[in-house]
Amino acid sequence: MMQRRKFLQAFGLASVALALPKIVFARAVEAFKASSVDDVLKNLLGDMAVEMSDQIKFKIPDIAENGAVVPVTVSTDIAGVEKIYLLIDSNPTPLSAVFDIGPKIMADVSTRVKIGESSKARVVVRTAGKAYMTEKEVKVTIGGCGG
Amino acid sequence: MQRLLTLLLLVLTAGPAWTDPAADREAMQTFYEKRFPSIPVESHADGAYAMDAAKRAQWQEMEEFPPYEFTVDEGETLFSTPFADGADYTDCFAGAGAVKHTYPRFEGGEVVTLEMAVNQCRQAHGEAALAWDSEELMALVAYMAYASRDEVIDIDVPAEAKAAYERGKQYYFSRRGQLNFSCSHCHMQISGMQLRAEVLSASVGHVTHWPTYRFKWQEVGPLHRRFVECNEQVGAEGLPYQSQSYRELEYFLTVMGDGLPINGPASRK
């Protein structure tokens, strides 16, 4: 898997046929369906080890006003970031969002997510060869999924 | 504090012979100034967000690009769309709709809210009235609130309106529901404290930020919808939107907020 990815990267996305985007998206589709954090990470990262890091700024409230709209900002100075993954442990499918950080984009994104019940929230930042993670506990008093 | 509260409640709950809305407002605003000395009275327009820093920070993040903007845009389009007879809302409302700070009013023998005024305008021009919970009405009122931002609430209580004002006041101070609470119990006596993970806001700022996008509703809704929820939360039955009691309660609360700025529509939990 790793060798294939490196091979494809060496060729550059533009020069490879339609097959590449499909491969990239197919993997994420599986990850979005996975119902455990372990399965999500295995799907996204393969055998890549994940290292806890204090270099990722993960802004998310300690107590969410309402689980339907929890503001999140992720930023990091780690060099060569290619992907940012956002996971909410307690949601039925923990993977919430995947951000593909192209070379012209800063590793600094914000969005708003649904958190069904009090949960650990995690950010995984991936560079070409490594994966870094940070996590936070978020308390939710009103669940985010339509209650 | 207890003695002050008792005195204030005595003044405020006295009957029609003593009706003096200006004195009532003075008493209520002074009550909150004493209870929250570090919060300027106008800041209560932000409700619980004036009282809790963590909640305020989250709210400000949402206000950076608030979800009610789509509703306001819709309202702006509706506001300038002509009726079948060629007139439009600008023929009824001055200043491109910046009139929220002057409602409710006492007109034609009753309390008239902005929602009612919108429908009166429509009917005067041969259009059907909008349902009180319709998206279209929400959008129009949201737009008008937005246009009225920073205008200061300025409500008169003429002699003929005093009875209606008094009824609104009595509603506020009357116990109701299985829990037998009045509005004043939560929003005066234990304002600023927590009740079931909610921080209780001050009534002086209650009307300024409506209509409101409640995250709970995932849409913009009217003040009367919140009244229904408050009623239900004490085990009482909610009334229909724009019912007389709610309009008179809104009138009373708006008089209490006289001098505060309009800051709607707002996002709230």
Place this chain on the structure above:
Amino acid sequence: MAKIKIRAKVKNGVASVKSLIPHPMETGTRRDADGNVVPAHYIETVVCEHNDEVVMTAEWGPSVSKDPYFAFKVAEAKSGDTIRIAWTDNLGESSANEVTLK
């Protein structure tokens, strides 16, 4: 549906882009007032372009909030550049909007 709202500011060669995207983002697990399940309807892919070049893509699941807010920063940006945001959802619908940086 209303158009994607985009606000962008350029400073020191970096464009800070903020967007509010109208979309129901239904998870497919919610029930409506009559008790029927509301089918899943959510944005799957967001593509951001800077001067017609794809600079970022995002893949979302249904746990991104309704009417999602999305903010990001584009490097090497200047006045006059175009920023375009486009999405497609799980039902095959799509929408896009763009702004010119001032």
